[in-house]
Amino acid sequence: MGIFSKKAKLEDVCRDFYDKAYINPKVGAVDASKVFYEVSRKNLIEVDKHFEKITLENITKELQALQFEMFALAWTHKFISGKFLVAQSAFAKRYLHEKGKDDIWENMKDYNDIIDGTTLEWLINQSRMTLGFNYGVREDLTKENTKEAEELNITDKESIQRANHRLWSGEAWRQKKLHTSLVYVFCKHLNLKTEELNRDAIIGLGAIIHGMYEGAKESWRNIKIVL
Numbered sequence: 713m714g715i716f717s718k719k720a721k722l723e724d725v726c727r728d729f730y731d732k733a734y735i736n737p738k739v740g741a742v743d744a745s746k747v748f749y750e751v752s753r754k755n756l757i758e759v760d761k762h763f764e765k766i767t768l769e770n771i772t773k774e775l776q777a778l779q780f781e782m783f784a785l786a787w788t789h790k791f792i793s794g795k796f797l798v799a800q801s802a803f804a805k806r807y808l809h810e811k812g813k814d815d816i817w818e819n820m821k822d823y824n825d826i827i828d829g830t831t832l833e834w835l836i837n838q839s840r841m842t843l844g845f846n847y848g849v850r851e852d853l854t855k856e857n858t859k860e861a862e863e864l865n866i867t868d869k870e871s872i873q874r875a876n877h878r879l880w881s882g883e884a885w886r887q888k889k890l891h892t893s894l895v896y897v898f899c900k901h902l903n904l905k906t907e908e909l910n911r912d913a914i915i916g917l918g919a920i921i922h923g924m925y926e927g928a929k930e931s932w933r934n935i936k937i938v939l
Contacts, residue, residue, distance in 0.1 A: 719936045722796060723803050726783075729931040730804075734779050735811055749775055752920055760913035766902050774898050775920070777819035780804060782924035783931075785827065788878040789885065790932070793853035795860040799939060801875040802866045820874075822897050828877035830893040834884040850880040864939075885925075891918040 737744035749772040756763040756771075763771075787800050808817045835846050854876045861872045884890050895917045899906045906914065 718934065719938060722799055722937050722939055725932055725935060725937055726800060726803055727807060729783070729928070730780075730807055733927065733931070734776065735813070746772075756913060756916060759916055760910050762904055762909055763913070766904070770902055773815070773819060774901050776813075776816050777823060778894065778898065778921060779924050780808070780816060781820045781823040781827075782921060783928040784874070785878055785881065785885070785890075786925045786928040788875070789882045790929070793856045793860075793879060795864055795939060796937065797875045797878075798857050798861040798866050798872055799864060802861075802868055802871040805868065805871050819901075822901065823894055824874045824877050826893045826897050827881055827890055830889050831877075831879075831881040831884050834887070834889055835880075846880065853879045888918070891921055894921050 734745065749768060752775060753763065753766070753768055753771045784800060784804060788797055791797055805817050808814060831850075835843055835850070838846060857872060857876055857879070861867075866872065881890060895914060896906055898917060898921075899909065
């Protein structure tokens with residue numbers, strides 16, 4: 713991110729990170745993303761032989777979807793709601809389409825849905841008073857996203873909905889409830905049952921997901937983001 717000053721446009725920040733960390737990362741002549749997917753598969757196989765039957769292609773597909781979803785989740789926890797959330801979501805969809813990667817956008821959907829479902833489950837398990845407060849906050853944030861999308865002339869309902877699904881999920885993330893749910897979807901997509909995997913495999917998958925989230929946060933550190 714050194715090419716940027718202290719202030720940078722949202723789309724420039726996202727595009728730069730997507731290009732360099734997800735789609736075409738290079739370390740010299742080495743494709744760093746391919747190495748990441750290969751090492752991730754190798755490490756998972758070492759702790760649980762169930763992953764031997766999962767091809768590198770399929771592991772890569774799931775990890776790519778998680779990378780983009782974790783970027784958006786970390787982004788949500790930074791900005792909470794509003795124009796920066798809906799603009800990022802709409803840009804991510806447009807970026808992936810431009811790159812011929814619509815399959816990544818489609819594969820993100822189940823991860824996005826489980827974030828929404830797990831956040832709502834977390835809300836329901838609060839005390840009645842806390843539930844009322846948190847649910848009200850999430851509803852207000854949803855309305856704010858809708859309003860900001862209208863002002864920015866963002867009309868793609870799917871992009872707005874995905875941004876809304878991530879709202880007020882910070883505590884569920886900090887309590888690692890989202891980690892567990894995301895691991896479940898990852899395994900389901902690969903026709904694996906989480907109950908058949910050993911504890912080290914589950915922990916390893918959670919660590920990979922957490923690392924994606926933390927890596928995304930680094931992409932905008934010390935940068936004032938503007939539209």
